[in-house]
Amino acid sequence: MNKLSAYIRLIRPFHWSKNIFVFAALIFAQQNQLFNLEKILSTFYAFGCFCFLSSFAYVINDIHDVELDRQHPKKKFRPLACGQIGMGAAWFLVVGLLVLGLGGSFALN
Numbered sequence: 001m002n003k004l005s006a007y008i009r010l011i012r013p014f015h016w017s018k019n020i021f022v023f024a025a026l027i028f029a030q031q032n033q034l035f036n037l038e039k040i041l042s043t044f045y046a047f048g049c050f051c052f053l054s055s056f057a058y059v060i061n062d063i064h065d066v067e068l069d070r071q072h073p074k075k076k077f078r079p080l081a082c083g084q085i086g087m088g089a090a091w092f093l094v095v096g097l098l099v100l101g102l103g104g105s106f107a108l109n
Contacts, residue, residue: 016054019054
């Protein structure tokens with residue numbers, strides 16, 4: 001398996017579907033914002049920031065649990081546990097995800 005797919009597995013984009021609840025604000029706003037292009041784009045932007053921050057949490061968890069994951073029958077195949085991605089690269093990724101997620105959130109207004 002190549003490095004890119006290992007990084008994709010590490011940030012777990014298949015879990016981002018849970019972040020869809022960010023869009024509830026468009027539906028349940030006092031004045032229906034479902035057709036307001038500016039609000040729609042802001043919500044997509046917030047969704048992206050939330051995805052970066054949730055991936056940040058997944059990677060931090062994998063760093064913290066790497067030794068336990070190596071002993072687990074299924075989790076031992078995760079990118080950090082099996083050595084596809086080194087700890088230094090994982091920490092670099094954590095910083096990048098945090099900067100993108102929090103920085104984007106602050107820029108969102």
